[in-house]
Amino acid sequence: MRLDxxxxxxxxxxxxxxxxxxxxxxxxxxxxxPQPAVIERVxxxxxxxxxxxxxxxxxxxxxxxxxxxxxxxxAVQMQQMLQPAMYGELEFIRATCGELSREAKRAIKExxxxxxxEAAEQFAAQQHRPGRRSVDLQRIFGKTLDPIVDRxxxxxxxxxxxxxxxxxxxxxxxxxxxxxxxxxxxxxDLTAAQREAILADLESLWDAAWLCELxxxxxxxxxxxxxxxxxxxxCIEPHLDERQRKVxxxxxxxxxxxxxxxxxxxxxxxxPGLNGADAWWDR
Amino acid sequence: MVGPMIRRRVFRPSGAAIxxxxxxxxxxxxxxxxxxxxxxxxxxxxxxxxxxxNIIDLEANFDANLFEQTGxxxxxxxxxxxxxxxxxxxxxxxxxxxxxxxxxxxxxLEKLDRVDRTCGLxxxxxxxxxxxxxxxAREIAEEIEATRSRYAGTxxxxxxxxxxxxWQAFQxxxxxxxxxxxxxxxxxxxxxxxxxxxxxxxxxxxLDRESRAxxxxxxxxxxxxxxxxxxxxxxxxxxxxxxxxRALVAAEPPLRPEAPPGRRNTHAEQMxxxxxxSKADANVLRGEFSDRQWRALSMLMNQGKAMKxxxxxxxxxxxxx
Numbered sequence: 031m032r033l034d035x036x037x038x039x040x041x042x043x044x045x046x047x048x049x050x051x052x053x054x055x056x057x058x059x060x061x062x063x064p065q066p067a068v069i070e071r072v073x074x075x076x077x078x079x080x081x082x083x084x085x086x087x088x089x090x091x092x093x094x095x096x097x098x099x100x101x102x103x104x105a106v107q108m109q110q111m112l113q114p115a116m117y118g119e120l121e122f123i124r125a126t127c128g129e130l131s132r133e134a135k136r137a138i139k140e141x142x143x144x145x146x147x148e149a150a151e152q153f154a155a156q157q158h159r160p161g162r163r164s165v166d167l168q169r170i171f172g173k174t175l176d177p178i179v180d181r182x183x184x185x186x187x188x189x190x191x192x193x194x195x196x197x198x199x200x201x202x203x204x205x206x207x208x209x210x211x212x213x214x215x216x217x218x219d220l221t222a223a224q225r226e227a228i229l230a231d232l233e234s235l236w237d238a239a240w241l242c243e244l245x246x247x248x249x250x251x252x253x254x255x256x257x258x259x260x261x262x263x264x265c266i267e268p269h270l271d272e273r274q275r276k277v278x279x280x281x282x283x284x285x286x287x288x289x290x291x292x293x294x295x296x297x298x299x300x301x302p303g304l305n306g307a308d309a310w311w312d313r
Numbered sequence: 314m315v316g317p318m319i320r321r322r323v324f325r326p327s328g329a330a331i332x333x334x335x336x337x338x339x340x341x342x343x344x345x346x347x348x349x350x351x352x353x354x355x356x357x358x359x360x361x362x363x364x365x366x367n368i369i370d371l372e373a374n375f376d377a378n379l380f381e382q383t384g385x386x387x388x389x390x391x392x393x394x395x396x397x398x399x400x401x402x403x404x405x406x407x408x409x410x411x412x413x414x415x416x417x418x419x420x421x422l423e424k425l426d427r428v429d430r431t432c433g434l435x436x437x438x439x440x441x442x443x444x445x446x447x448x449x450a451r452e453i454a455e456e457i458e459a460t461r462s463r464y465a466g467t468x469x470x471x472x473x474x475x476x477x478x479x480w481q482a483f484q485x486x487x488x489x490x491x492x493x494x495x496x497x498x499x500x501x502x503x504x505x506x507x508x509x510x511x512x513x514x515x516x517x518x519x520l521d522r523e524s525r526a527x528x529x530x531x532x533x534x535x536x537x538x539x540x541x542x543x544x545x546x547x548x549x550x551x552x553x554x555x556x557x558x559r560a561l562v563a564a565e566p567p568l569r570p571e572a573p574p575g576r577r578n579t580h581a582e583q584m585x586x587x588x589x590x591s592k593a594d595a596n597v598l599r600g601e602f603s604d605r606q607w608r609a610l611s612m613l614m615n616q617g618k619a620m621k622x623x624x625x626x627x628x629x630x631x632x633x634x
Contacts (some may be wrong), residue, residue, distance in 0.1 A: 114546045121548030121605065168545075197551040198544060205537040212534035215527070219427060222526035243543070248577030256577075302612055303546035303607050 101154040108150035112167070114303025116146045119171050120311060121304060123179060126194045132313070134182030138175065139311045145174035164245060167299065168202075206243040207232040210259045214266060217255070218274040219283055219300040231265035242287070250290070253261075257290035258282045367471040371464040371483050377413060378487045379457070379494065413461070414454035417497055421446030424498050424571075428508065432516035433525045445507040446498070453497050457490045495569070495628040527570045535568075536561045538579075539586040542614075547606050556601040558625060560593035561586065567631045581627040587617025588624060 120142055124130075130138070152165045174197070179191055210232060211225050220228070232240070240262055250256065259266070260282045270278055392414060425442050426466065432443070464483065470476035498504040512520065543549055549557070566589055591614035599607060624630070 118544075118546040118548040121603070122550070123548075125548060125550050125553075125603070194550055198549075201544060202541060205541045208534045208537045214532065215530070216556060219430075220529070221431070222523055225526075225530055244538075248579040248582075299542065299545040301542060301546050302609060304548075304609050305612075308605060 104154035105150040108153045112146045115299040116142050117304040127183045128190040135311045141174050141178045145170050209243050224269050227269045253284040253291040255285040368600050369469050371467045413457045417450035438511050445504040447503045460486050524570045528568045532565045535582045536586050538576040564589040587613045
């Protein structure tokens with residue numbers, strides 16, 4: 031875009047200087063004849079206007095190529111890091127679906143590997159974008175694997191698989207709620223009754239977006255505080271006493287989730303896990 | 314809808330502004346030096362000067378490690394030797410109250426405040442317990458200060474074996490003082506004894522109930538994310554998750570009711586969960602898992618057991634008596 035614009039502008043200027051009769055209307059009084067020095071300067075500017083953007087384009091292309099190379103390397107490293115999660119997911123399918131045909135096993139294994147590749151590429155791409163967003167590995171596994179399991183497993187197995195997945199989602203939500211209340215307890219010193227009341231409200235008004243609490247590794251601190259779970263303020267504030275409300279308000283002022291949460295974009299399913307591939311999937 | 318446009322304001326200082334800032338900097342620096350003439354960087358002679366990066370001021374690092382770090386963490390601050398010079402007036406300057414005593418008093422009063430919120434203390438009870446806090450704080454502060462004073466004006470040179478030995482002894486002393494700080498106002502303290510005497514039956518029951526509930530809640534909140542990680546890496550079913558959760562709830566450790574201030578030590582929490590899992594009845598658990606899963610779980614449990622002595626230093630669990 032920039033190249034075209036400069037080029038066009040230079041052409042118009044040159045045209046205006048060389049053919050003043052076209053540019054000026056009416057031709058009365060006669061247009062001044064441009065001096066050779068002026069023509070040369072304008073011509074040089076026009077040529078530079080074409081050549082410099084070309085150099086910029088080449089430089090940008092080199093930078094983009096380098097960035098892509100970095101992204102590819104990061105994606106490969108990430109694929110390695112996601113192997114334990116993939117083995118875990120395959121174990122989960124094996125436990126819930128039971129016996130599967132050889133063809134089904136192959137299709138599921140391939141789909142799991144594809145999901146890991148996709149997650150790794152998404153992660154690497156996010157690293158190069160300002161305002162990183164999270165990469166939800168479970169969502170990617172679900173999107174890729176669910177249709178394959180539906181296609182290849184028996185109806186009973188599919189029902190069991192789906193039921194177990196829902197239960198796992200509920201466990202994630204319950205963990206997020208516990209972590210929210212635990213964090214509040216550390217900052218506000220809640221009573222047992224307050225903890226239970228907030229937990230109950232978090233459950234009844236639950237919003238899946240609040241799973242973001244799982245992204246907080248616990249060690250991340252802003253202005254001396256961990257990010258405040260103010261996304262769920264409606265479940266928290268009604269249960270605080272005056273002292274706690276003051277602490278809560280100042281906490282939210284210095285470390286609200288909106289300020290701090292943007293820095294939390296990824297939760298690694300780390301640990302040794304299942305130690306390698308399961309030969310069952312190749313039988 | 315068009316969003317608000319964000320403009321970045323660029324500050325371009327004029328020549329006069331730069332000259333003014335430079336002049337102010339010189340004046341401020343000279344005033345600063347005049348105010349701080351008791352402490353100065355000591356030029357290190359000869360070979361020691363070349364090894365400046367290896368010399369650690371132990372006195373300054375004592376406070377940094379005692380108050381700013383938890384568990385087994387160690388920090389090294391401000392390489393280079395700093396020595397105290399005598400006061401220019403020749404008079405001994407009054408030492409301000411020690412940081413250790415102030416910190417201990419704050420911890421004790423926070424604990425007392427928590428008891429008050431739970432039980433509603435009378436003025437007489439408040440007064441007695443405040444005295445107990447002060448007494449405990451002074452006793453522990455004195456012990457810590459005695460250790461701290463051994464490092465006054467001393468440094469360890471990492472480049473020499475003697476310096477490395479000194480650093481190891483320093484680490485052990487810091488760990489011991491840290492443990493003393495963590496256990497302040499707990500079971501063996503005067504505060505605990507006065508509390509037991511001072512509260513009436515109803516207050517004591519309320520406090521016990523609240524402490525137990527907080528401990529159990531902290532344990533639930535500690536094990537849930539670890540189980541979630543296992544969910545993802547071991548592919549647990551509902552029944553398997555429930556079996557692990559049951560075993561872990563039954564193996565609740567004597568957690569300190571209050572979490573150490575600041576960021577969570579999630580690594581220590583994870584290791585504690587693995588350690589407690591290793592105490593569960595393996596015969597009951599084993600049948601719930603596939604061979605692959607059990608192998609992975611055994612590895613985690615062994616990892617937890619191997620970290621036992623490290624975990625003891627982290628201050629998550631009360632000392633076993």
